[in-house]
Amino acid sequence: MHRKIIWVVIALAFVSGLTYLAVSGSKTLVTTDNGKITQSEYYDEVKQSSAGRQVFAQMVINKVLDKKYGKEVTASSVNTQYNTLRAQYGDSKFKQYLSQSGMTEKQYKQSLRDKQVMQAAVKANYTISADKLKEAYENYVPDTKISLISAKSEDDAQAAIDALDSGESWDDVYKQYSQTNSAVSGTGQMAAFDSTNTNVDSEIRKAAFNQDNGVYSSAPVKGSNGTYYVVRTDSMADKPAQSKVEQKLKDKLTNDFINDTNNQDAMKKIIGKLLKKANVNVKDSDLKSALSGYYTAS
Structure with missing residues (x-):
């Protein structure tokens, strides 16, 4: 979870930087006795880095998925997840955790929302067999x-x-x-x-x-x-019939699928198909390759 949150922080900073650059042009970020660094120079450096391209790809994915599946994620579901996670830390440790992650409560909630949107997208495009559901129900508490x-x-x-x-x-x-x-x-x-x-x-x-x-x-x-x-x-509580909890079981199996590193190629294939349907057109030549891994997988 820490790694995912770090990426959210980078993404937020990257977005803020792009927005500021668009408004301010090529303002100077720093001066030294040996020269200065402008915003445009900084942007050019970031977008050509591996980290910059990964953040850009995640921004595009979030934009596409949110348009199609964002309505399935409610503020209530995000708050419920947030409060459940917070309850396991205690107030002071949770504040410390956010501080160490470099996130505000608002940014942390946004990261949870992005993950829930991803889950909704995968669930809509991932087939779960009857046998998997049966096994999940047998292990259900x-x-x-x-x-x-x-x-x-x-x-x-x-x-x-x-x-x-x-x-x-x-x-x-x-x-x-x-x-x-x-x-x-x-x-x-x-x-x-x-x-x-x-x-x-x-x-x-x-x-x-x-x-x-x-x-x-x-x-x-x-x-x-x-x-x-x-x-x-x-x-x-008493164990309910499978039909009563089937949606929960599907959500759990989908979440397990997303979090299993062995399924990265399958995940890229699902996302790649959604990107193609959204007619994504990268205008900046330096960033065109950022999404290539998703297109080749699909």
């Missing part, structure tokens, strides 16, 4: 509610578990050991999620789905973001 202590350290997480083991109430232990987290309830309870929800850390899901109701993790759970948790499984 229904909506589960948990309470989460986001500890400052592994030692604090263990101390919280020890306190619970000694008979202290969850509420008291949560107040003492969990970091401030405005994205969850006052006792750390998160919104219900099922096994198709990839916004919840895989280690948290694993702990939650393998415990009985009312049971908390016997050892600190280390999330992929480095935070240590105590996970309590509060309740789990």
